[in-house]
Amino acid sequence: MFTTRLAPAGLSLLAAVALAGCVSKSEYEALQAKYQTSEQQNADLRQQVGRLQGAIKFVVNSDLLFPSGSWQMSAEGQEVIAKLASQLAPTQRNKIIVNGYTDNAPISARLRKEGVASNQVLSEKRAQAVMQFIISRGVRQDMIMAVGHGEANPIATNATAQGRAQNRRVELTLGGQ
Numbered sequence: 001m002f003t004t005r006l007a008p009a010g011l012s013l014l015a016a017v018a019l020a021g022c023v024s025k026s027e028y029e030a031l032q033a034k035y036q037t038s039e040q041q042n043a044d045l046r047q048q049v050g051r052l053q054g055a056i057k058f059v060v061n062s063d064l065l066f067p068s069g070s071w072q073m074s075a076e077g078q079e080v081i082a083k084l085a086s087q088l089a090p091t092q093r094n095k096i097i098v099n100g101y102t103d104n105a106p107i108s109a110r111l112r113k114e115g116v117a118s119n120q121v122l123s124e125k126r127a128q129a130v131m132q133f134i135i136s137r138g139v140r141q142d143m144i145m146a147v148g149h150g151e152a153n154p155i156a157t158n159a160t161a162q163g164r165a166q167n168r169r170v171e172l173t174l175g176g177q
Contacts, residue, residue, distance in 0.1 A: 056175060058084060062102070062126060062168035069108050071116075071125035073133055081133050084172065089138035094175040096134070096144040100127030101171070103164035104151040124148025130170050 065077030073081070088096065100123035107116055116122050127146035135141050156163035 056173070058172040058174075060170050060172075061165065062100075062170055063165060065130065065170060066126060069111055071122060071129050073129055078133060081130060082137055085134045085137035085139055088134070088174070089140075092140055092143055094143070096139065097173045098127045098131045098134070098144065098146045099171040099173065100124060100130070100146070100148045101153060101167060101169050102126075102151050103154070103167040104158040105164060118150065120148055120150035122148075123150045126170060130172070134172075 060077075060080060064080060065073055067074055102119040102123045104119065107118060107122065111122065116125065124146070125148070127148050131144055131146040134144060151158070151167070154163075154167045155169070156166035158164050158167060
């Protein structure tokens with residue numbers, strides 16, 4: 001039987017010859033950097049998805065909760081939110097964020113007289129009204145917050161009455177930040 005032994009220098013030469021056709025060192029380093037960046041982006045995305053997996057969002061049309069041009073909850077709106085609160089309060093472990101949204105219709109003169117100068121203010125008052133009502137039904141005050149977004153983030157066109165109606169909404173997000 002015939003065997004050959006290569007000295008360490010011979011192994012290095014053989015490895016260099018075998019790798020010579022693949023990529024240069026600079027190309028390898030560039031690919032390695034891209035890989036590491038990609039891995040970091042994937043880790044960041046996995047973390048964000050993990051946070052969202054536990055989140056639940058309830059969307060309620062504002063027309064159901066409030067009379068037109070108001071932030072005082074209607075009796076029907078209180079019933080809807082009371083049912084939701086009765087499910088949330090006993091087992092609440094996650095923070096709740098109440099997000100208020102409006103359409104882009106101008107604020108009425110009546111609302112301006114009441115100190116509501118913009119859709120932003122109206123959305124804040126509506127979100128706060130829902131938050132206070134939920135607190136009155138047993139949801140922990142330290143685990144809830146209200147945010148008004150005004151006419152930002154429409155989910156439909158503001159060019160039609162139906163679209164504007166969809167944009168007037170309150171979203172309750174559980175498991176939020």
